[in-house]
Amino acid sequence: MLRLILALCLVCLPVHAAEEQVVLGLSQDRVSITANFDGSEILVFGAVKREAPIPEGPPLEVIVSIVGPSEPVTVRRKEKKFGIWVNTDSLVVDLAPSFYAVATSAPFSEVLTQTEDLRYKVSVERAIRSVGADMNIKGAQDFSAAVIRIREDEGLYSIRENTVAVDEETLFRTSIDMPSDLTEGDYTARIFLTRGGKVVSSMETSIDVRKVGLERILYTMSREQPIWYGLMSLAIAIAAGWGASTAFRLLREN
């Protein structure tokens, strides 16, 4: 009997997925890093579209995550040598997102099961990949844990449980703060609808995070025309130095 119910449930799940779909809105789909950029707040809101009445069983939960572009990161560990703290072991974590925020409508362990987390890579632990872990290094997993810890301290990684508001199992909204020291790139907003820890629907959209204006020009120039950028920096410095000394000499003579 129990087995029959279980089998029924499994058959039902894909049906659920088709029955409930996310309709999404974002307050902004681009973040512009300008000269006085000091962080941004993105409002993520949406509704659940369904043909049938609200299914029975566990309540609908929502997970919203915003993920920055992933890049390899070198993690270094300090050890005491000759009386001072020196970087010794290092390990390259193949892929680590530059930004990772997860907001949920209930405690994380309740909205998503471990297996579903593995499948959809929702929590930040799943998003960090380090395959080529060097076996010679003691505690290689400490290194990826360090990436999470350091970026959590910097406000780049966060898990905000109970911050997605869900009304009538249909409307949801949350806001996610993004700090001022963001890396540029294509960010992804992902939304998962879950019931009883299983994902019933998901969708993705991208958020464009770009330096704009002067920031853009200077950054691009420094990478693509480093010689001109260097000469320009020197010219500005010399002009400022000369200008200031002339200005003060004139002031003193008057």
Next chain:
Amino acid sequence: MYRDARHNPSRLEEAMQIYLPIAEVSVNAFLLLGLGGMVGILSGMFGVGGGFLMTPLLFFIGIPPAVAVATEANQIVASSFSGVLAHFRRRTVDLKMGTVLLVGGLAGAALGVILFNYLKSLGQVDLLVKLCYVVFLGVIGSLMFVESLNALRKSRKGGTPPAKRRQRGWIHALPFKMRFRTSGLYISVIPPVLVGLFVGVLSAIMGVGGGFIMVPAMIYLLGMPTKVVVGTSLFQIIFVTAFTTMLHATTNYTVDVVLAVLLLVGGVVGAQIGTVIGARMPAEQLRVLLAALVLLVCGKLALDLLLQPAELFSLGDAGGH
């Protein structure tokens, strides 16, 4: 009231938060102007470049060391340029000696950047920069402290210090002699080239002009007359730091021109104020203060290296792998 202002940043303060395009951090513009101004006042008061104070202060406010070093080199070009103009007007620049020092300096800067980039690839560049600072600030700070205390004691006794005899030792036995008219010297080019080389390496690694090493070396080692020393060293510093800026800009992309402009606006204004203050205050007491400040910065850097850091791990780019 002051505390309230800090806890609830006003609109203006928020608006003055500025995003540095290369350092990729957001810093308060007033803080940078203030730092520039404060170091500028000190450099005006004591006639020092200020790079050796500014770079560690930039570490303390969270600018990545590689960006701090490269940007500071750029800022020194500006402050040295305004300084050297005054010396050219007074004809206190020994161009020939400056050129010889410069040849060594350019080679040294290139060597320094190669070393910098090699250690950067090993993940040891922060350590290198900080160790250099601890050693040099420690030595210079202690020497200044002792010297200025002695000077204070002597000025109280009222005696005059005995005149120093010019050394005529091994320096005059070296080959490749050259005549330096402005300095009134006939010496080998080897010592000035070596002094320039050493200062060039320091400039690339520490983001300093190196005047604090070069000026004593020129007086005591090369025996140059004091009145041409500062102008000549500024002449050398402009070109060496400009070269260092270019090397860092083209190999590491770490010169942040927005940061440099903010620092130098503060610095240039501060230097003018500092010159006025310096002329009105007793020099010996001020020197003790400067020495104490240098030792304080050195102590803070040394503690960071000696004490167990709260976070043993650090993250870096994996670029170049």
